[in-house]
Amino acid sequence: MKKTTHSTQVAVIGGGPGGYTAAFMAADLGLQVTLIDLEPNPGGVCLYRGCIPSKALLHVAKVLTESREATQWGIEFGEPKIDLNQMRSWKESVVGKMTQGLGELCKHRNVQFIQGRASFLDSTTLKIEQNDRAISVSYDHAVLATGSRPATIPNLSLDSPRVLDSTGALELREVPKNMLVIGGGYIGLELGTVYSALGCEVSVVEMTSGLLPGVDRDLVGILTRQLKTHFHAIMLNTKVVQLREEANGIQVRLEGENLQDSEHVFEQVLIAVGRKANTNGVGLENTKVQINQSGFVHVDAQRRTTDSRIYAIGDVAGQPMLAHKAAYEARIAAEAIAGHKVAFEPRAIPAVVFTDPEIAWCGLTETQAKAENRSVEVCRFPWGASGRAMTLSRVDGVTKLIIDPETEQVLGVGIVGSGAGELIAEGVLAIEMAAVASDLQWSIHPHPTLSETVMEAAEVFFGQSVHIYRPKKA
Numbered sequence: 001m002k003k004t005t006h007s008t009q010v011a012v013i014g015g016g017p018g019g020y021t022a023a024f025m026a027a028d029l030g031l032q033v034t035l036i037d038l039e040p041n042p043g044g045v046c047l048y049r050g051c052i053p054s055k056a057l058l059h060v061a062k063v064l065t066e067s068r069e070a071t072q073w074g075i076e077f078g079e080p081k082i083d084l085n086q087m088r089s090w091k092e093s094v095v096g097k098m099t100q101g102l103g104e105l106c107k108h109r110n111v112q113f114i115q116g117r118a119s120f121l122d123s124t125t126l127k128i129e130q131n132d133r134a135i136s137v138s139y140d141h142a143v144l145a146t147g148s149r150p151a152t153i154p155n156l157s158l159d160s161p162r163v164l165d166s167t168g169a170l171e172l173r174e175v176p177k178n179m180l181v182i183g184g185g186y187i188g189l190e191l192g193t194v195y196s197a198l199g200c201e202v203s204v205v206e207m208t209s210g211l212l213p214g215v216d217r218d219l220v221g222i223l224t225r226q227l228k229t230h231f232h233a234i235m236l237n238t239k240v241v242q243l244r245e246e247a248n249g250i251q252v253r254l255e256g257e258n259l260q261d262s263e264h265v266f267e268q269v270l271i272a273v274g275r276k277a278n279t280n281g282v283g284l285e286n287t288k289v290q291i292n293q294s295g296f297v298h299v300d301a302q303r304r305t306t307d308s309r310i311y312a313i314g315d316v317a318g319q320p321m322l323a324h325k326a327a328y329e330a331r332i333a334a335e336a337i338a339g340h341k342v343a344f345e346p347r348a349i350p351a352v353v354f355t356d357p358e359i360a361w362c363g364l365t366e367t368q369a370k371a372e373n374r375s376v377e378v379c380r381f382p383w384g385a386s387g388r389a390m391t392l393s394r395v396d397g398v399t400k401l402i403i404d405p406e407t408e409q410v411l412g413v414g415i416v417g418s419g420a421g422e423l424i425a426e427g428v429l430a431i432e433m434a435a436v437a438s439d440l441q442w443s444i445h446p447h448p449t450l451s452e453t454v455m456e457a458a459e460v461f462f463g464q465s466v467h468i469y470r471p472k473k474a
Helices: 017-028 044-049 051-073 084-108 166-171 186-197 217-230 323-337 366-371 387-391 420-432 437-441 452-461
Strands: 002-013 033-037 112-115 117-122 125-129 133-144 148-150 178-182 201-205 233-235 238-246 249-256 263-266 268-271 275-277 310-312 351-353 358-363 377-382 398-403 410-417
Touching (some): 017 323, 044 084, 044 166, 051 084, 051 166, 084 112, 133 323, 166 186, 178 186, 178 263, 186 201, 186 268, 186 351, 249 268, 310 323, 351 420, 358 420, 366 410, 398 452, 410 420, 420 437, 420 452
Parallel strands (some): 133 310, 178 268, 201 233
Antiparallel strands (some): 117 125, 125 133, 148 275, 249 263, 351 358, 377 398, 398 410
């Protein structure tokens, strides 16, 4: 095997949204940068096997669902003809265009991109393994951005093409007659939505008492009612205790409340129980980097690890494991390496579940406020009073604000409804700018739009909402 050496000011390990953002930002700040990833172009799990392909398929699901619902508007389409090969080709073309574009941006910014597997030899040196050679890279600073992988359930391991993780499900090799989704989190529900729209009979099993554990129950309740009309079954307080392959599928044994049958056979099973940080196999044991009890790399406010030369961002640096959080951390790390005074102190990190309807939230949640015994006022505006929601036949929504009753400052925003993920950005800005309820109330929102629901939720706080009668309590 050939061996070569290379030196750089900043080495970034991992080419996902965190990694390529760190590399590009550092280059823009005048630093010499090397970006290393296993794929031929930057993009990471998000672009290759996560955010982008899943949202492409969710768009397909939305079109299919709306075509079937159009009968209530006086429009009737024939039964859709689904070409999986074309669908996969379109999804992959989206991924290809985006990752190739990032490859071009590497060249424009003079970021050296190396395809290979990187690991730390010590606190100043990396080893990059390729097919026919190994590259030794010395660096002044390194940014660890290796992301995460689908979590597994040890006692449910079964080596079968019928048992999928999120990566396998996104390949869309076929649409089975029926599928069991293990896990009622956002990954399972989003992929379940896709397969259901394509004609699969989807059942979901969740070991807790509700879908999307940790998310405010009033928002989840609206989504759950909608999912019950599309999914075959939603089994709560239930767990899978055994998977066994048979000739016609996977036999699943369940334990839980109100089960009519404890054993079922599914053509495919999707295990979607979260993700695990990629901290193994990268040579961290050869550095001073420490891993905390939750399995994440310990970092400070500048995303610097316990090894002063090494920074960590994204999924390996802790919750929430979201691409936009990784990109924000990347900017902080790059600025810190360049010697600027910065710190990771966001007031609000938005989260979005891209189901139908979508759920989005940021800042303080109602659930968190109750757990902390914080005095807040929750102001809700139902979409049934929104003219725009009426025209879309999407009155199954709510916009709510979590407000400090003394200062009237907006502490949190929660939205469930069509396009909630697009609307939440206003909530993020309001919280980051320490806006008060009157700031939202007196900001003119275009009519008729769903964005008006944010304004009207603020009006509810003052008992002055035009479209619902809800006087403020004395």
